[in-house]
Amino acid sequence: MTARVIDGKAVAAKVREQIADVVEQFRNQSNVEPHLAAVLVGDDPASAIYVRNKERACEKVGIKSTLHRLSGETTQAQLLDLVQQLNSDRSVHGILVQLPLPQQIDPIAILDAVTPLKDVDAFHPENVGLIVQGRPRFLPCTPRGVQVLLAESGTDVSGKHAVVLGRSEIVGKPMALLLMQKGETANATVTICHSRTQNLADVTRTADILIAAIGSPEFVTGDMVKPGAVVIDVGTNRVNDKLVGDVAFDQVAEIAAAITPVPGGVGPMTIAMLLQNTLTAAKLSVDS
Ligand SMILES: NC(=O)c1ccc[n+]([C@@H]2O[C@H](COP(=O)([O-])OP(=O)(O)OC[C@H]3O[C@@H](n4cnc5c(N)ncnc54)[C@H](OP(=O)(O)O)[C@@H]3O)[C@@H](O)[C@H]2O)c1
Structure with a gap:
């Protein structure tokens, strides 16, 4: 083998350490605990593992995470209700709806309903538009x-x-x-x-x-x-x-x-960037 292997695990660990330091400073200065709310609908095993990994990563850097687990029979209206509750909950800074969603739910309707200020996946059209214009709020x-x-x-x-x-x-x-x-x-x-x-x-x-x-x-x-x-x-x-x-x-x-x-x-880098976006969202909540 001639190529140098780019070690994403090591880079992600370094990034997480930097984030943990900034989270600690932010918590001390603002008295605000950054908080990611994850929503998991149905019992797809791969999705459950992804969400668990994200929760663990949050805990390790001092970000609170809560998991909202809904059954696979959840209706679109019920999921929209939950998203609206999380949108208006001032203690929640980031909202992550794990994809894929069961087939009775239109993912676009759900992702569009997440308030852009808590859209830590950067999927909302407003956040995509800001990325297009080179002035991102969150980076994908x-x-x-x-x-x-x-x-x-x-x-x-x-x-x-x-x-x-x-x-x-x-x-x-x-x-x-x-x-x-x-x-x-x-x-x-x-x-x-x-x-x-x-x-x-x-x-x-x-x-x-x-x-x-x-x-x-x-x-x-x-x-x-x-x-x-x-x-x-x-x-x-x-x-x-x-x-x-x-x-x-x-x-x-x-x-x-x-x-x-x-x-x-x-x-591992994807998860590290989610932590970064959650921290950014918490900072935005204090600034706004
Ligand atoms: N490591 C991570 O954190 C991470 C995160 C997200 C995704 N992923 C992985 O990344 C991969 C892509 O994910 P995605 O969500 O972007 O997938 P996706 O939504 O299925 O999109 C796949 C894209 O690849 C194109 N494509 C498929 N077969 C092709 C071929 N033979 N030649 C050229 N283009 C082809 C498709 O073209 P058309 O548009 O023409 O259909 C489409 O644009 C998946 O393996 C996914 O699991 C990893």
Whole structure:
């Protein structure tokens, strides 16, 4: 293997330590305990694990977390009621509705109902609009986690060609937005690819920075990567009870200059950025 492995676990631990220090200072100065309310509907085991990990991460940095667990039969009106209660609860600073929701509930209706000031996932159209305009209130957790990994690994992004595989609202689209903005670890020339992109490998081979977020196990193979590229693997796919990324790690590590592993790459960063956003939301509640 020639590529340097970018250790997301270690970077996330460092970021969490920094957040814990700021949380302590903030609590001492303001007497306010940052508080994340998580909402879990139904009993999808993977969602339950994600929420549990987020709660644990909160506890470790001094952020209070409460879990609202609702049955899989919950109606949209009942969930909207809960969101409204959390919106008006002054002790709650961040609201996280774990996706996916059961099929009787329209996720857009729910996510739009979360007040933008507590929207720590940065999914609300107002917050997305602020990101588009380069004046974010909250930064989207996974894309921001990738950006911090790029910064911490010393990757030069400015003027480079970044190719983002995937155009979802959660990862691909906001990822492209962050990299194309003016600012630190940004100013890239960005190309977005999706399932209709023609000659995909021809495009990916021109990437100085390649970010894979498509949800297809080991889709990115060695022949799709330019020698010396930095490859970030957002994918988390369960294959035979094992977590596998969107990148064929062993092959690509022979060609790339740096690469993130799965697990232990982007995943821990996503949670660290959620903590950061919850702290930001608590600070906003004091300022407003
Ligand atoms: N590590 C983390 O913290 C974290 C966080 C979020 C997501 N993830 C993982 O990241 C992956 C992507 O998540 P997501 O929510 O963005 O997924 P998604 O909503 O399913 O979007 C997938 C995107 O990939 C594109 N795509 C699918 N197959 C493709 C192909 N063969 N060639 C080119 N493009 C293709 C789709 O194109 P179309 O738009 O044309 O359909 C779509 O834009 C998943 O594995 C997910 O589990 C990880």
